[in-house]
Amino acid sequence: MSTSFPSTKSPQPAVLESGVQLWRRGRFSLMYARRSLWVGCCLCGLLIVAVGAALMAGSSWLSPQQVLTTLRGQGAPGLQLLVLEFRLPRILVGLLAGVALGLAGCLIQALTRNRLATPDLLGVADGATLGVFVALISSAAGMFGPWWVGPLGALGAVVLLLIASGNLGRRGQRLLIVGLALSSLLRAVTELALSRQELMHASSLYAWSIGSLNGRSYAAAAPLAVGLLILLPLTLLCTRRLALLRFDLEIARGLGLPVRATQWQALLSAVLLAGLAVGVCGPIAFVALAAPFVAERLVGGGRIALFSAALVGAVLVVGADTLGRVLLAKAELPVGVICNLLGGPFLLWLLLSERKKEM
Helix, strand or coil: EECCCCCCCCCEEEEECCCCEEEEEHHHHHEEHHHHHHHHHHHHHHHHHHHHHHCCCCCCCEEEEEEEEEEEECHHHHCCCCCCCCHHHHHHHHHHHHHHHHHHHHHHHHHHCCCCCCCCCCCCCHHHHHHHHHHHHHCCCCCCCCHHHHHHHHHHHHHHHHHHHHHCCCCHHHHHHHHHHHHHHHHHHHHHHHCCHHHHHHHHHHHHHHHCCCCCCCCHHHHHHHHHHHHHHHHHHHHHHHHHCCCHHHHHHHCCHHHHHHHHHHHHHHHHHHHHHHHCCCCCCHHHHHHHHHHHHHCCCCCCCCCCCCCCEHHHHHHHHHHHCCCCCCCCCCHHHHHHHHHHHHHHHHHHHHHHHHH
């Protein structure tokens, strides 16, 4: 969806040949793809279903009536504690983290023009993880206190990335190769730091390092919510500019696109979004890779599906966390483990489907 089109006096909407509808009223006009609108509505419905299932599922299964009664503040004290203090905060954190990761993945893929590009591949997630590790090891701030070190670590990683790669690159290939090497280096440093810790401390750090929503409170959701309130509108407003980046850069400049400013905006937004998610939840793989791809398939037309990618990311994280809570009878699998289990087959399918297109 986009705005800022020449205004006319006609109040009637017009359907363009590409399936895009143009709505005009007075001095204002709005252009949107009907399919994208329907996909967004369906994904919102799916997200509501996923949140409802997450509230009901767990070691103690609740009925929809019990959940609704508790949400209205009329349930038994035990149910209110379970739903409002344990399940709802972690669901909210997972939802926001999924939105952030979906957006970050979509931005990186649009910037590099590569479906396999993610914040993980560029070393952003590993930089954020190392930053949080260093902060946790060097202070007694608590397990989830220094969430803000995540974005700082991600920014530090991207600075190293840009220094090593020289610049953003005409097609982003150099950025990807250097990012892959940087990611491996940062992960090795993190594992080295982990190996130097005492067993009890290392166990808690390891549980965080694989991505988990266990124990997350409303306070953990606050930085994610504030970050998204700032970055989400800015990101969605640059959808058309990102779409022009898919052309050759000379063509994009010829169309009036400020290429360098758009690249920097996309990169910094992606880094901050991914850093926030890692700082709060730990590194959750697969979501930033899968969400943009699934969203683009649903929306069709080769569009930059930022809004749909954010919704798909939220559904994936909330769904994976719910699955991790009910998959084993007497144990809870972290959301990062479930995402890694799903990510391997998905990546294989993605590579094979891309290869079929090339043949």
